[in-house]
Amino acid sequence: MVELTNMQDWFNDYPFILMAFKFMIVVLVVTIGIQLIRAYLKRKITNTAIRYKAQKGTEVFGYILLFLLAISYFSGSIKDLTLIIGVITAGLAFALQELILSIVGSIYILLFKVYQPGDRIEINNIKGDVIDVDSMYTTMMEIGGWISGDNYSGRIVKLSNAYVFKGGVYNYSQDFPFIWDELDLPIRYGSDIDLAKAIVIKIASEILSEFTINSKSQWEGIVKKYYIEDAEVQPTLAVSLTDNWIKFNLRYIVDFKKRRSVKHHLSDRIRVEFENSEGKIVLASATIELIKIPELDVKVNIAKQE
Incomplete structure (x- = not known):
């Protein structure tokens, strides 16, 4: 009985502690209610x-409601509120650094639109499509891993929002949903290079025309929005000489979700056209070609037996 009296006296001396305890109950009730609505x-x-x-809106409404309740609840004890916030903040900042950074990261992602569901990003060396962003984690459908190309691996990755402050965030789709890709073609020396260039440019222009047209206007918007120079969105072909073959480097722009399929169509069409060139164009390979067998002059001396 004496201990209970002492506790009551202690609460009377520090009324804000009791208020904070009651408010934690209110927070718990509101949080459970929000989860039930979701x-x-x-x-x-x-x-x-x-x-x-709808679920995101409910979650944001819950945060706003808790904030308003806190202001209303503690408005009569500002002095004590400042003191207790200072003490709690000092303790939580040390014990819950990652948690606090994740929450701040979610606010940063939301306010500055670093990325949103539907974007394809790479963060902390993990690449994937964002499928959810909550107050703690970014959830992604992984791309790559043990899978070649821009294909889903099937794994769902949950990444702390704190990583938005710890490194670069590569966004494949925000503002400009196109990327530049390259296709290298080894052409054997002695081939009709002018014909090969004409075939590659013709096929690239046909297959990539839609991406070129759509990306041009959007790139103009990027140039106006950011401090960046204008770039060539038309397919370009660069030719260089190597020890083994003539290297064709085709650079082109493509929708970030169609990179693999477009490279397949380009490669297949070019291969067929080269094969139909009646030997004028031959793709090179890193093989050893034996042109001529050297002549061997072998002399055999047979000792005479007596």
Whole structure:
């Protein structure tokens, strides 16, 4: 009984502690309510986009509600509030550094639109399509890994939002949903190089015309928005000489989601055209070609037996 009296006296001496305890109960109730609403929306809404936005809206509403409740609840004890916030902040800043940084990272991602669901990004050496961004984690469908090309590996990656402050964030789709890619072609010496160049440019122009047209206007917007020089979006071909073959380097722009399929179509069409050139164009390979067998002059001396 004496201990209970002492505890009551202690709460009377430090009323803000009791207020903080009661407020934590309020936070718990509101948080559980928000999670129940999110679960209800998940069951009732079938459209993926609408369901995602509704859940995100509920989560943001919960944060705003808690903030307003905190201001209203502690408005009568500003002096004590400042003191307790200072003490709590000092302790939490040390014990929960990663957690706090993740929450701040989520706010940073939201306010500055670093990326959003649907974007293809690479962060902390992990590449994938963003499928969710919450208050703690960014969830991605991984691309690559043990899979070659820009294909899904099937793994879902959860990455702390704190990583947005720890390194570069490579966004493949924000503002400019196109990337530059290259195709190298080894042409054997003695081939009709002018014909080969004409074939490659013709095929590239046909296959890539849609990307070239669509990317041109969007690149103009990038130039106006950022301090960056204008770039060539038309397919370009560079020719260089090597010890083994003439190297064709085709550089072109493509939709970031169609990089693999476009490279396949380019390679296949070019191969067929080269094969139909009646031997005028031959693709080179790193093989050893034996042109002539040297003549061997072998003399055999047979000792005579007596």
